[in-house]
């Protein structure tokens with residue numbers, strides 16, 4: 001095995017190298033805080049961050065739970081709303097022309113700007129957060145689903161027609177299945193945005209969630225706590241992402257291998 | 260078995276109307292093997308799609324087994340240039356797709372069709388590959404799966420649109436000879452599109468030559484060479500050479516300049 005192929009193919013390398021990279025970055029960060037004597041409220045050392053977490057682990061984990069719930073709910077809602085919209089767009093040129101610019105506009109709105117409005121409209125409960133998550137992540141879902149549906153090869157469509165398949169059969173046995181790999185690409189983009197969406201929403205009108213923790217600790221200059229919350233957010237984002245990757249592997253073994 | 264009377268097909272293309280076919284009269288006997296030959300863009304695929312009931316003619320009538328064609332029929336199968344296999348289905352379940360679409364109804368039970376599928380896979384040398392996914396197979400094997408799929412309903416009529424033209428020359432010859440062998444065991448009427456003279460002569464009882472722009476029936480050539488025919492050394496070389504030469508002449512004759520047909524866009528076909 002050559003050096004290059006070991007780097008590319010070995011599962012040990014696939015796991016080890018990112019860990020080495022991460023550990024290196026943390027070590028550098030730590031070193032910088034010591035060597036330059038940086039104050040903890042400016043840039044806490046990794047140790048300060050861990051201590052801050054250990055101070056109130058159950059509080060932080062509860063807030064993480066709140067954020068997870070909002071993120072996942074909003075994400076699922078975005079699928080429930082986004083996929084049918086995509087189907088309508090693919091089904092008719094008229095609808096595509098009618099709806100597409102609207103979608104673009106909604107997507108172009110800076111989401112931070114409407115976070116307070118969502119609170120005005122929907123109160124202080126979890127709805128404004130869920131809706132915010134929905135808003136940030138439904139666009140990639142719509143686009144990727146629509147693209148996936150349209151990418152069905154013409155000969156497969158003709159095949160099903162020559163077999164006298166019904167529209168329902170054509171949809172479920174062919175188009176939907178064929179769109180799945182591209183849908184997953186959209187979902188993976190969307191899940192990262194979803195986490196960001198929940199944080200933005202938690203900056204206003206709430207006393208829960210990691211977004212609120214970050215906002216609060218910023219106000220009281222408790223930077224280690226902010227870092228702890230940010231770390232939890234990153235972990236959350238990565239875990240959600242890899243859950244999707246895993247699902248994709250399980251559901252679409254044919255798609256990975258033919259790539 | 261198949262009867263076309265005064266069939267014409269006009270498409271509304273992007274640059275105005277295209278007359279793909281004009282005044283086609285053709286009668287294909289039961290159990291006959293007809294190859295359709297012509298340059299690209301002369302309407303061969305259109306003719307097959309008309310017989311398959313995928314499109315309806317702008318003029319004239321198409322009949323299969325005496326009935327006017329109004330849509331795809333259960334006893335007519337269509338095979339494409341590309342294997343058109345569903346990538347997430349195993350070989351066996353791709354072959355069973357037509358039965359699944361029928362909902363397992365029909366004259367036999369699903370189990371009987373499954374046996375038939377295994378039989379067909381054996382016939383085409385695919386035993387042992389039943390559980391593989393299409394992308395694990397070579398192009399030739401994929402096209403064999405496609406052939407099995409088009410045989411699973413025991414079709415009266417098989418329509419084949421350049422089914423081997425995307426394969427390398429060796430695989431292509433192999434599959435042509437295999438198709439000939441299968442055909443000799445079955446009572447099926449086959450219309451086979453090709454632009455290879457060699458393939459046309461090997462397979463056909465009759466070769467139908469089309470001319471482009473608009474697509475018309477130029478000539479029908481009978482081929483009386485006994486079967487099984489092979490492409491290599493055989494006792495009928497002079498006859499083969501004579502017919503090949505004749506077809507060459509018919510195809511090469513100066514006609515209106517031929518354009519490649521515009522590639523069809525994927526998004527032209529929207530879900531119904």
Ligand SMILES: Nc1ncnc2c1ncn2[C@@H]1O[C@H](COP(=O)(O)OP(=O)(O)O)[C@@H](O)[C@H]1O
Pocket residue numbers: 270271272277278279297298299300301302303304305306519520521
């Ligand atoms: N759906 C369609 N819409 C418009 N024009 C078409 C369509 N299908 C085929 N044509 C035109 O009809 C002609 C014959 O096409 P085709 O039957 O595919 O030719 P061949 O299979 O012999 O290469 C070509 O000029 C092609 O551009």
Ligand SMILES: [Mg+2]
Pocket residue numbers: 303304305420
């Ligand atoms: Mg063609």
